Amino acid sequence: MNAPVIGQPIKRKEDYRFLTGSGMYTDDVTLPGQTYAYFVRSPHAHATIRSIDVSKARAAPGVIAIFTGDDLARAKVGGLPCGWLITDVNGQPMKEPPHPPLAQGKVRYVGDHVAVVIAETLNQAKDAAELVDVDYATLPAVVNAGDARKPGAAVLHDIAPDNTCYVWALGDKAAVDRAFAGADHVTTLEFTNNRLIPNAIEPRAAVAQYSRGDDAYTLYVANQNPHVERLLMTAFVLGLPEHKVRVIAPDVGGGFGSKIYLYAEETVITWAAKQTGRPIKWTAERSESFLSDAHGRDHLTKAELALDKNGTFLAMRVITTANMGAYLSTFASCIPTILYATLLAGQYTTPAIYCQVTAVFTNTAPVDAYRGAGRPEATYVVERLVDTAARETGIDRAEIRRRNFITQFPYQTPVALLYDTGNYEATLAEAMKLADVAGFEARRKQAEDRGKLRGLGYSTYIEACGLAPSNVAGSLGGRAGLFEAGEVRVHPTGTVTVFTGSHSHGQGHETTFAQVVADRLGMPVENIDIVHGDTGRILFGMGTYGSRSIAVGGTAIVKALDKIVAKGRKIAAHMLEAAEADIEFDRGNFKVAGTDKSVTIGQVAFAAYVPHNYPLDKLEPGLNESAFYDPTNFTFPAGSHLCEVEIDPETGQTRIVNFTAVDDFGKIINPMIVEGQVHGGLAQGIGQALLEACVYDPESGQLLTGTYMDYALPRADDLPSFRVATKETPCTHNPLGVKGCGEAGAIGAPAAVINAIIDALAPLGVRDIEMPATAERVWRAMQNTRELKKAA
Amino acid sequence: MRAFDYHRPATLKEAASLLRKNENARALSGGQSLIPALKLRLAAPAALVDLGAIEELRGIKLDGAVLTVGAMVRHSEVATSRDVAIGIPALARLAEDIGDRQVRNMGTLGGALANNDPAADYPAAVLGLGATIHTNKRAIAADKFFLGLYETALKRGEIITSVAFPLPKRAAYAKFANPASRFALVGVFVSEGAGSVRVAVTGAAPCVFRAKDMEKKLAANFAPDVLAKVRVPPDGLNSDIHASAEYRAHLITVMAKRAVAAAVAGK
Amino acid sequence: MGITVSMTVNGQAVTAELDPRTLLVQFLREYRQLTGTHVGCDTGQCGACTVHLDGRAVKACNILAVQAQGAQILTIEGVAANSELHPMQAAFRDHHGLQCGFCTPGMVMNALELVRKHPDPSEETIRAGLDGNLCRCTGYHNIVKAVQAGAAAMKR
Structure with missing residues (x-):
């Protein structure tokens, strides 16, 4: 085993089962005696429940049980908790309204859970659900974040009479005000960061089982962090002993954030499994996913950038209203604060930054982390401002960025983060080369000859990931640790099973993590299996989100591997009758330094489990080690994205003709998988910029984009092939030198696309456009400037 | 889906009788619109009469100046038919761009016309070519067939058997697709036939319609430029989250010009 | 009934x-x-x-x-003969045309018909031909490459 495995595009170990239809997703699980749950959901955005009559439904064929919010209240089932406490500008805790799994007295968004029907078949459950008679008294609804605090707006929760969860701020306001007062130029923009619906192609699903014999529960659930799911569900909602609940997140068909959270559905069926004594399956229909998966983004922002006459950034002021939806989802409160305001320095040396965020409740689905989570919103603010400032000051767009790049590391930003390393000029230069910026003007001219408007857009981004040092998170209001756990079990025959608290739902951990182990232990990838997603098999885990798996989960495995090697050295020393200090470990062999005496790790493992010739007086048998790793800092992936568009001026339709992404993810374990992650992120970022919008009717609060007929998810022909490349500045504070790559595409892309559209339309006088930049919006922007010109 | 009785008659006569007898029965052809509606419980017929086993509803025939397409002919068959390619290539291209591959492999001409979705493609072709819809009862001119939103001239128990398309001198269809559904946000079918020009617009209004002002201009001179200033007024056009009436009105002109240009170029 | x-x-x-x-x-x-x-x-x-x-x-x-x-x-x-992947399945693995795997079976089934109709498909043909399948993970980039490679392999 001499060929290097780190940095190699090794084919994925998980693919065979997915390609042959042998994966095991939650809905593929069928338990003996299984029943089906269907949820009665609110058809109103806001209403009090006068009464619920389930008598007819209960008598319907096949019905086993029906439960409402009253039943859960009687059973002392608690509310769904929020995992992050934000403290407001006055030092007060955020408003945390109760979030009952089934509504109690009031519904607050279309799709809110009212009752659950459990029946022998799904059709019977759905038939009976139609017979549940709910008497609603409808109330006025408030939908848009900008309306939530207006006088007379409908009030969702008694504890928040102005619909305000918190007003929070970060940064030195006085310093920012001073800098603006002395600035030569101020660029101002106001925009919406459009609400998105995550849309993992596997809908959420759960199967719950209760075993009377040992008073224990098993929950299969499409989830990104099964241990967190178990902890929240047992300790905060159901009051169950944690050791009596096993949560299995088997193959999971994409998450993008939406499967981090503890949701009502799996909580209710877990509880109901004991009440009914039968296993219960619930699988979301796509329409239910649209209504009740946690949504993403939804900010209203006014942003200002102060510059001096050389185009040096002096200060930034950002005022944002963030829509939380009707209730606080699991991590909702930290997204527009801790993961947003802290990123507003971007790649630049802006010395003073102030950000104020007002989080509001509205009659819409809860909003939480969606791929990027706060960081795409921050990047959009920074990169739209920078681009607009370049246009206004007449400085070249690449040049203004270069002038303000951070070049000295470590770098302390004015918004709390300490960047450890990076090389922003290198990624920008490489991106400009790959995108052939030099040839752009010629391409623009050719497009003009074909009657098309062509534009080139820049975006640079910084991402804080590898979440997170637990003590830092705790000091900022985090109610959980953010370490990761790993266990390495070397079997007697020398093969290896690794148990990780990270969870793969497309990221390819079974391969990447195996490469890390193969490299450290010097054995073939085929001899290593990675196990994830089962609280019954894995010691603990905080799960996968925030591009943290390789940086935190991977490092935990490395720490466990270090212990394996350390113990193996002791065993080998005994076997080779040498001093431990003289034992070297190299590519699977323990050697006595300076001799040809060696034993393989397989021989060491065998000796550890068949300890006949073994130092039993000093060492336990077995070769199984675990480690917890708590990072000392965030990691800071960064990159430059360049987008080239062509616009049909007759229809306003935008086509992306080139998209180039050059990213710095530190060390790369599997470049094939990393590129795939970038591609997927770019598609979601482009989706946000051009196609995707979650739209509620502003009056009724009905979801108008509740199916794929109305919510435009990118298809293959909406996207180009991407040009991607990487630059490498290794992370300085984890042993692999890795940073994480899962969210980068979604973070950098939206601003690159919009900046490209503005570049194409700027000659017509267009300065800004809302996302998604639909054909009609582009056409209207052109119309408006034409009319303005006519009027002038 | 609510429960329903299911019938799979082998003959047209039997199918018509089942539909007549059951007041809340519906015919099932390809099912690509009906089955999603059943799943979402937006439709709940007491019985479904599956037309899938009726041989007489199949087949494509090119005969002199008329192309006849059976009601149960799938979109993918029209898209790849040699007879359609020879007779009305614009129809083949329209069919190739309906929905997606899987939908085209199930969806049928008759089903699409009976459903009369306001954003469907086929109604534009049928109206834009002045086709005749044949049913088990009668022949209905396209101009008399499409009555309104999801509304047609079909009576209870009446089943489309085939559609007869007169061969045009030239024709083309231009569609601006809704990015989510891929139905027509605006689709315009133009044809120049024996002594008449037709312009049919789908997606823009509650029901497919003819743009008569455009037809007049084109009758005088079948060239895209004559439409540059012809605008269908936005009043009465659809306005929704996907497009305003004003934008749809604008797109009608753009798509009509493109369709004419394509017809002239023989593309 | x-x-x-x-x-x-x-x-x-x-x-x-x-x-x-x-x-x-x-x-x-x-x-x-x-x-x-x-x-x-x-x-x-x-x-x-x-x-x-x-x-x-x-x-x-x-x-x-x-x-x-x-x-x-x-x-x-039923696509793979015995335990050997079909060339199209193998191409998806070789070109990393799948991530979470949930859309993958449908993608492969669509790709098989696409290649039967277009044995030597261009990128444009593939992108248009996959219009009936949504993928949220891959951005389609590697799916397009996989279908192209699968088509070439199926000719052999």
Whole structure:
């Protein structure tokens, strides 16, 4: 085993089962005696429940049980908790309204859970659900974040009479005000960061089982962090002993954030499994996913950038209203604060930054982390401002960025983060080369000859990931640790099973993590299996989100591997009758330094489990080690994205003709998988910029984009092939030198696309456009400037 | 889906009788619109009469100046038919761009016309070519067939058997697709036939319609430029989250010009 | 009211007594335990449920099982001969054309028909030809490469 495995595009170990239809997703699980749950959901955005009559439904064929919010209240089932406490500008805790799994007295968004029907078949459950008679008294609804605090707006929760969860701020306001007062130029923009619906192609699903014999529960659930799911569900909602609940997140068909959270559905069926004594399956229909998966983004922002006459950034002021939806989802409160305001320095040396965020409740689905989570919103603010400032000051767009790049590391930003390393000029230069910026003007001219408007857009981004040092998170209001756990079990025959608290739902951990182990232990990838997603098999885990798996989960495995090697050295020393200090470990062999005496790790493992010739007086048998790793800092992936568009001026339709992404993810374990992650992120970022919008009717609060007929998810022909490349500045504070790559595409892309559209339309006088930049919006922007010109 | 009785008659006569007898029965052809509606419980017929086993509803025939397409002919068959390619290539291209591959492999001409979705493609072709819809009862001119939103001239128990398309001198269809559904946000079918020009617009209004002002201009001179200033007024056009009436009105002109240009170029 | 439905699934003749509202995909997943065919939406857009019906790619969530009376059905489980991947499946693995794997069976089933119709497809043809299948993970980049490579391999 001499060929290097780190940095190699090794084919994925998980693919065979997915390609042959042998994966095991939650809905593929069928338990003996299984029943089906269907949820009665609110058809109103806001209403009090006068009464619920389930008598007819209960008598319907096949019905086993029906439960409402009253039943859960009687059973002392608690509310769904929020995992992050934000403290407001006055030092007060955020408003945390109760979030009952089934509504109690009031519904607050279309799709809110009212009752659950459990029946022998799904059709019977759905038939009976139609017979549940709910008497609603409808109330006025408030939908848009900008309306939530207006006088007379409908009030969702008694504890928040102005619909305000918190007003929070970060940064030195006085310093920012001073800098603006002395600035030569101020660029101002106001925009919406459009609400998105995550849309993992596997809908959420759960199967719950209760075993009377040992008073224990098993929950299969499409989830990104099964241990967190178990902890929240047992300790905060159901009051169950944690050791009596096993949560299995088997193959999971994409998450993008939406499967981090503890949701009502799996909580209710877990509880109901004991009440009914039968296993219960619930699988979301796509329409239910649209209504009740946690949504993403939804900010209203006014942003200002102060510059001096050389185009040096002096200060930034950002005022944002963030829509939380009707209730606080699991991590909702930290997204527009801790993961947003802290990123507003971007790649630049802006010395003073102030950000104020007002989080509001509205009659819409809860909003939480969606791929990027706060960081795409921050990047959009920074990169739209920078681009607009370049246009206004007449400085070249690449040049203004270069002038303000951070070049000295470590770098302390004015918004709390300490960047450890990076090389922003290198990624920008490489991106400009790959995108052939030099040839752009010629391409623009050719497009003009074909009657098309062509534009080139820049975006640079910084991402804080590898979440997170637990003590830092705790000091900022985090109610959980953010370490990761790993266990390495070397079997007697020398093969290896690794148990990780990270969870793969497309990221390819079974391969990447195996490469890390193969490299450290010097054995073939085929001899290593990675196990994830089962609280019954894995010691603990905080799960996968925030591009943290390789940086935190991977490092935990490395720490466990270090212990394996350390113990193996002791065993080998005994076997080779040498001093431990003289034992070297190299590519699977323990050697006595300076001799040809060696034993393989397989021989060491065998000796550890068949300890006949073994130092039993000093060492336990077995070769199984675990480690917890708590990072000392965030990691800071960064990159430059360049987008080239062509616009049909007759229809306003935008086509992306080139998209180039050059990213710095530190060390790369599997470049094939990393590129795939970038591609997927770019598609979601482009989706946000051009196609995707979650739209509620502003009056009724009905979801108008509740199916794929109305919510435009990118298809293959909406996207180009991407040009991607990487630059490498290794992370300085984890042993692999890795940073994480899962969210980068979604973070950098939206601003690159919009900046490209503005570049194409700027000659017509267009300065800004809302996302998604639909054909009609582009056409209207052109119309408006034409009319303005006519009027002038 | 609510429960329903299911019938799979082998003959047209039997199918018509089942539909007549059951007041809340519906015919099932390809099912690509009906089955999603059943799943979402937006439709709940007491019985479904599956037309899938009726041989007489199949087949494509090119005969002199008329192309006849059976009601149960799938979109993918029209898209790849040699007879359609020879007779009305614009129809083949329209069919190739309906929905997606899987939908085209199930969806049928008759089903699409009976459903009369306001954003469907086929109604534009049928109206834009002045086709005749044949049913088990009668022949209905396209101009008399499409009555309104999801509304047609079909009576209870009446089943489309085939559609007869007169061969045009030239024709083309231009569609601006809704990015989510891929139905027509605006689709315009133009044809120049024996002594008449037709312009049919789908997606823009509650029901497919003819743009008569455009037809007049084109009758005088079948060239895209004559439409540059012809605008269908936005009043009465659809306005929704996907497009305003004003934008749809604008797109009608753009798509009509493109369709004419394509017809002239023989593309 | 149960209806007797017979069809051939992956070469095997099968018969079942079904509620007429049983979808073809439910029949495959729940009665035949062929869980490789997935359900990702309820309006017939995502294509995760794509199977072949008499050789045509169709959405099994948009067809009643009774409509497949007498038909030949091929699902993802029937694509690989024995344990050897079909060239198209192998191309998806070689080009990293899948991540979470949920849309993958439907993608492969669609790609097989696409290549039958276009044995040497351009990127544009592939992108247009995949319009019936949604993927949220890959951005389609590697799926396009995989289909192109799969097409080339199928000619050999």
